[in-house]
Amino acid sequence: xxxxxxxxxxxxxxxxxxxxxxxxxxxxxxxxxxxxxxxxxxxxxxxxxxxxxxxxxxxxxxxxxxxxxxxxxxxxxxxxxxxxxxxxxxxxxxxxxxxxxxxxxxxxxxxxxxxxxxxxxxxxxxxxxxxxxxxxxxxxxxxxxxxxxxxxxxxxxxxxxxxxxxxxxxxxxxxxxxxxxxxxxxxxxxxxxxxxxxxxxxxxxxxxxxxxxxxxxxxxxxxxxxxxxxxxxxxxxxxxxxxxxxxxxxxxxxxxxxxxxxxxxxxxxxxxxxxxxxxxxxxxxxxxxxxxxxxxxxxxxxxxxxxxxxxxxxxxxxxxxxxxxxxxxxxxxxxxxxxxxxxxxxxxxxxxxxxxxxxxxxxxxxxxxxxxxxxxxxxxxxxxxxxxxxxxxxxxxxxxxxxxxxxxxxxxxxxxxxxxxxxxxxxxxxxxxxxxxxxxxxxxxxxxxx
Amino acid sequence: xxxxxxxxxxxxxxxxxxxxxxxxxxxxxxxxxxxxxxxxxxxxxxxxxxxxxxxxxxxxxxxxxxxxxxxxxxxxxxxxxxxxxxxxxxxxxxxxxxxxxxxxxxxxxxxxxxxxxxxxxxxxxxxxxxxxxxxxxxxxxxxxxxxxxxxxxxxxxxxxxxxxxxxxxxxxxxxxxxxxxxxxxxxxxxxxxxxxxxxxxxxxxxxxxxxxxxxxxxxxxxxxxxxxxxxxxxxxxxxxxxxxxxxxxxxxxxxxxxxxxxxxxxxxxxxxxxxxxxxxxxxxxxxxxxxx
Numbered sequence: 001x002x003x004x005x006x007x008x009x010x011x012x013x014x015x016x017x018x019x020x021x022x023x024x025x026x027x028x029x030x031x032x033x034x035x036x037x038x039x040x041x042x043x044x045x046x047x048x049x050x051x052x053x054x055x056x057x058x059x060x061x062x063x064x065x066x067x068x069x070x071x072x073x074x075x076x077x078x079x080x081x082x083x084x085x086x087x088x089x090x091x092x093x094x095x096x097x098x099x100x101x102x103x104x105x106x107x108x109x110x111x112x113x114x115x116x117x118x119x120x121x122x123x124x125x126x127x128x129x130x131x132x133x134x135x136x137x138x139x140x141x142x143x144x145x146x147x148x149x150x151x152x153x154x155x156x157x158x159x160x161x162x163x164x165x166x167x168x169x170x171x172x173x174x175x176x177x178x179x180x181x182x183x184x185x186x187x188x189x190x191x192x193x194x195x196x197x198x199x200x201x202x203x204x205x206x207x208x209x210x211x212x213x214x215x216x217x218x219x220x221x222x223x224x225x226x227x228x229x230x231x232x233x234x235x236x237x238x239x240x241x242x243x244x245x246x247x248x249x250x251x252x253x254x255x256x257x258x259x260x261x262x263x264x265x266x267x268x269x270x271x272x273x274x275x276x277x278x279x280x281x282x283x284x285x286x287x288x289x290x291x292x293x294x295x296x297x298x299x300x301x302x303x304x305x306x307x308x309x310x311x312x313x314x315x316x317x318x319x320x321x322x323x324x325x326x327x328x329x330x331x332x333x334x335x336x337x338x339x340x341x342x343x344x345x346x347x348x349x350x351x352x353x354x355x356x357x358x359x360x361x362x363x364x365x366x367x368x369x370x371x372x373x374x375x376x377x378x379x380x381x382x383x384x385x386x387x388x389x390x391x392x393x394x395x396x397x398x399x400x401x402x403x404x405x406x407x408x409x410x411x412x413x414x415x416x417x418x419x420x421x422x423x424x425x426x427x428x429x430x431x432x433x434x435x436x437x438x439x440x441x442x443x444x445x446x447x448x449x450x
Numbered sequence: 451x452x453x454x455x456x457x458x459x460x461x462x463x464x465x466x467x468x469x470x471x472x473x474x475x476x477x478x479x480x481x482x483x484x485x486x487x488x489x490x491x492x493x494x495x496x497x498x499x500x501x502x503x504x505x506x507x508x509x510x511x512x513x514x515x516x517x518x519x520x521x522x523x524x525x526x527x528x529x530x531x532x533x534x535x536x537x538x539x540x541x542x543x544x545x546x547x548x549x550x551x552x553x554x555x556x557x558x559x560x561x562x563x564x565x566x567x568x569x570x571x572x573x574x575x576x577x578x579x580x581x582x583x584x585x586x587x588x589x590x591x592x593x594x595x596x597x598x599x600x601x602x603x604x605x606x607x608x609x610x611x612x613x614x615x616x617x618x619x620x621x622x623x624x625x626x627x628x629x630x631x632x633x634x635x636x637x638x639x640x641x642x643x644x645x646x647x648x649x650x651x652x653x654x655x656x657x658x659x660x661x662x663x664x665x666x667x668x669x670x671x672x673x674x675x676x677x678x679x680x681x682x683x684x685x686x687x688x689x690x691x692x693x694x695x696x697x698x699x700x701x702x703x704x705x706x707x708x709x710x711x712x713x714x715x716x717x718x719x720x721x722x723x724x725x726x727x728x729x730x731x732x733x734x735x736x737x738x739x740x741x742x
Contacts, residue, residue, distance in 0.1 A: 003693045004605075011590075014601055019593045026715050030722045037723035041730050048552070057738035059488065060550025126484040129550060138483040 060128035067131075069447045076100045076127075096122050108431035114151045119144075124429075135424055139164060142423040158362075165396075165421055166405030174359045174393050188351035190330050193385040193392075204241050212375040212382065214238065218367065229367060232355050245326050247318040249292065250274055250281065255322055260347050267322060271314045275307050282310050292317075316345060323348045359393055363426040451527055451575045460532040468539050471495070475543045485546035487554075487739060495544035496739070499537050500732055506534035507729050531572055538565040553735055560728040567721040578714045585710075588703040592711045595659070595704050603656040606697045610648045612690040613683070614641055640682045647675070652694060656701055659708060666698050667705075 023031075048056040054073050062070035069075050076096045101107065101121040109118060124141040125134045149160040159170045170176060200207040215238035216230050235243075235257040245254040245263075251270050255263045275282050285291045289303040304310040323340035331350040333339045340348040376382050378394040385392060402419035475495075479485045486492050509530040513523060541561050549558040582589060590598055655664040666672040676695040680688050 003689060003696050014598055015591065015594050016597045019591070019597075022593075024593050026712065026719075030715075030718050033719055033723040034726040037727040038730055041727040045553070045731065045734055054738075056551070056553045057735075057741075058551045059486070059554065059739075124483070129484065140481065140483045 058128060061130045063127060063129075063134050064131050065134065066127060069442075072447065075442075075447075096127075098122075101125075106430075110429050110431060112431070114153060114156075115145070116150055116152055136422060137424050137429075139421075139423050142427070142429075164405050165403060165423070166400055169396065172360065172393060172396050173362060174391055175395055178391055180389075188332050188353050189388055190332060191388040193382055193390075195386070197383050201242070208242075212379075216375075229357065232357060239330075243326070243329065245322065247322040247326070248274075248314060250278070250314075255326075260323075260327075260350065263322065263327075264319070264347055267318045268315055271311055271318060275311050275314075279307070282307050286310055319345060360426075364428060365426065451524075451572075452579070453531075453572065453576050456524075457528055457532070460528050464532045464536050467536055471539055471543050479546060486548075487544050487546070492544050492546065493739075495540050496736070499540035499544055500736055502533050502537040502540060503729060503732055506530050506537065507725065531568070534568055535565060537561065553731065553738070557728065557731055557735055560724055560731065564721060564724045564728050567717055567724065571717040571721055574714055574717060578710055582707060582710050582714075586703045586707040588700045589707055590704065592708065595708055598704060599656065599659065599701060602697050602701050603653065606648075606652060606656055606694050609690040609693045609697070610645070610652070613644060613687050613694075616686045616690065637683065640679075644679055644683075647679070648694075651675075652698065655698065659705060667702065669699065669702065672698050672702075 045056060053071050055071060058070075058073075061067075066076075078095070078097060078100055098121045105121075107121065109115070119141070124137045126137075127134065143163055146162045149156045149158070149162075151157070159168075162169055196210055199209045201210065202208075215233050217237070219229050219231050233239075240254070240257070245257060246252070247255050247267055248271060251274055253270060255266055286304055286306075301313050301316060302309075304313050320340070320342050324342065327348070327350065328339040331339060331348075331353075334349045334351045336351075339350065370378070378398050379392045380394070380398070381390055381392045403421045403425070404418055405421045406418040407415045407420050474491065478489075478491045482489060482491075487496050509526050512518070512520065512526045516523065538561055541558070545554065545558065549555040651665055655666045665675065672695060676691055679691050683691065
């Protein structure tokens, strides 16, 4: 029970009736802090505008390549309609038209005769998302058309539904489209990889074990750096050290690896020159004919009795050695028959050698980017292929071992254990560029905020 | 403001709006390479978010002019609560859950702080009034607490003097020869002790707000003190001693009320300033985004 008397009247009498005329301290602090926050926000934004231009309004950090002029929004963001200051007006909105990009970048159209619509530059190359490569566009930019491909001509020349590399991307073109006839005609050279990759082959200086790089050397760019492809395999660089074109025991010089007619003339001249400079050898061989074993499948010629007959005999022998045993070892006849007929001794007509330097016509591939891998990891047939008809391009399944679609080109970093996957890695959207440099012609002061 | 069944329709509408937002956002995010605020759908969400923020800010205007016939304040408060909460998911959908620019990052954080502080405030507003009602029977108007406290201090001083008077009938005013001759003990030592206790403990306690370190800040400790004095003194002095104890209890409750009141309204010290900054910068962001 309360000792003190507490009636409503007594309690009410205690109150100061003027209290409502004063703002409660708590309330006052609320309004003062709100005012202070407004001032701070305004000062911060104004100061940022004054010191750093419109960067506070930037939607995000610039890409690496555009960061240098990131303080100059107007270089890309051009007004739709001219507007001054902050006065709202119709068309105030600025945007980045394609013309702004094309002032610096040449971007030929993508299959202009086939495409039904062309997306804008900004719809694929999204800026203001940080230090990303602008060319590394997301797959969805490509699949927006290629998932259900439509062509102006009616029927697309390529697969009409592709959603991802790891998913429904068709087999690589050379493996998909090469017929048996195409494969047979591919190189027109007889070559056995398996034989050449054996250990302890007979080399010019003793046993030798070849490696892929022995014959397949990377190209060099104009600046001396390794390129992304391989130089053509040439006889001079890769074959001659083991496969000589020596045609006569008396003549050390080898026949050049060139046209048949030129080689024939070289042989004739070489033997004639030898006969002219070594008459004693000629005489000795005429007396002791034949100096060497006869070549098989060649009807014996009558023994020479003169230098001219000796020369003819040696030339015939040299032709057989050269065309049948040297050149004929690899080169095929153009008509598919025997490369060289020793009966007729007619000069052979070899099939022209086709050595494709670019197997992927619609994509790019960089061996340099993959140089960490052993060649045989991807070119699995290289060690076992016994036929020149084998197209040793890796199947798409080999690529998908690493490029399995579990790392996206944009956004989060590439996931460990999975290679970056994306259409942009292999396919170039824009058509062939014209020669020459496209430049906007800016000065330093114009490009930088100075 | 209690969140009771009258809030149910608002909650349903808010959740439905969020569900619709999700249904719109998810396919848009999946099929758009770089979803963001500048896309048509992003702009739509942004416009909605800004509209909700501006509406939420209008509550302060509504409360400033209570006689305007533009809907009851209760309805405005419910709308402020739920539509203000809805602004956060709209902002997230608008921004596609990222904020890469300086201004956009600041705005994102401001939005989160404002909404979270608002949710915290709503919870406090829901729970604390009941707590105050339950724990502070001597509740008064918050702004009157200093006035009441001064009155309590004056009343306690009177009561303390009364204790002394009741213990010294032979020496104080009205003392008679008979009382003196009867030898009623004066209890000078105890009275002095009580006076010292009042001067050193009770008076300082009643003088200022808080002082929880004071012994009287604890109800049990205070009761023990006053009980001791009641044991020492005759029954005649118990009434003023108990009155002083009651005064201390009232002061204790007013301190508790002040603490709860500051808690009940202190969150606005965060919510209001950040809201003001958010509104200003959001408007700047909207104009800037339209400009670029």
